[in-house]
Amino acid sequence: MLSTGQLQQFIDTKQVLPLRFGGSLWLLDSRAAVYWPEQDSLLLADLHFEKGSYLSQYASPVPRYDSRATLRTIASLLDNYQPERVICLGDSFHDIGAFDRLLAEDVQQLQALVAGVKEWIWLEGNHDPQMPEALPGERGDSYPLLTQHGTVIHCRHIPERDSGLQIVGHFHPKAGFVSGKRRFRGKSLVTTDKLMLMPALGQYTGGLMIDDEVLTALAPKLQRQCYMLCEQRVITLPAGS
Numbered sequence: 128m129l130s131t132g133q134l135q136q137f138i139d140t141k142q143v144l145p146l147r148f149g150g151s152l153w154l155l156d157s158r159a160a161v162y163w164p165e166q167d168s169l170l171l172a173d174l175h176f177e178k179g180s181y182l183s184q185y186a187s188p189v190p191r192y193d194s195r196a197t198l199r200t201i202a203s204l205l206d207n208y209q210p211e212r213v214i215c216l217g218d219s220f221h222d223i224g225a226f227d228r229l230l231a232e233d234v235q236q237l238q239a240l241v242a243g244v245k246e247w248i249w250l251e252g253n254h255d256p257q258m259p260e261a262l263p264g265e266r267g268d269s270y271p272l273l274t275q276h277g278t279v280i281h282c283r284h285i286p287e288r289d290s291g292l293q294i295v296g297h298f299h300p301k302a303g304f305v306s307g308k309r310r311f312r313g314k315s316l317v318t319t320d321k322l323m324l325m326p327a328l329g330q331y332t333g334g335l336m337i338d339d340e341v342l343t344a345l346a347p348k349l350q351r352q353c354y355m356l357c358e359q360r361v362i363t364l365p366a367g368s
Contacts, residue, residue: 144361148294151163155316158328159200172215173252173326177225179330189331193329205240241262247265248266251284272294298334298345300353324342337353
């Protein structure tokens with residue numbers, strides 16, 4: 128678990144921002160992760176391992192080291208928070224053959240990271256309906272979290288209608304704003320009273336801008352709060368964004 132001193136340092140430098148959801152305190156990390164102190168749980172979404180190698184099959188000129196960069200980020204998060212539980216909210220692998228394209232040393236690191244956590248949960252996404260058998264951890268299409276107040280929060284990849292409180296991935300929300308002569312863009316987390324839309328942690332993930340009609344239908348502007356991750360900081364966007 129993250130120490131109090133380190134947490135305060137992260138908050139002071141805006142690397143981490145506390146927020147409330149479902150009556151609980153959560154920590155939004157600028158590395159595109161959410162930590163839940165109440166149950167020592169780290170939530171990650173849309174890792175999309177081996178998207179680079181997938182794109183390179185179609186002559187896309189991108190470096191093929193995206194998985195390694197994602198693993199470095201996960202390793203640093205685990206080192207800081209040392210959680211008892213990690214929940215990956217789907218699309219951890221970009222396609223059904225992604226695990227087989229991982230470099231051997233990357234496979235070893237991923238297996239070591241998973242094995243070093245007491246409880247690791249892989250939720251299925253639309254890109255990875257079948258998780259590799261070579262990886263330890265639990266599998267499922269959803270995972271319920273129970274807060275100390277008795278509230279159930281369902282973790283899954285894609286939100287379901289009339290399912291109460293949910294934390295989901297899938298949409299890769301993004302945001303932007305202009306300050307002076309500079310234009311800023313970054314990954315985003317969006318919350319309403321019932322829904323938390325996680326940012327994508329992986330590389331080359333793209334995504335939907337928060338004013339896209341798909342996201343405004345899920346999280347209407349007057350009912351939501353948006354946060355942007357930019358330059359190792361978490362920025363709270365104005366109400367109505």
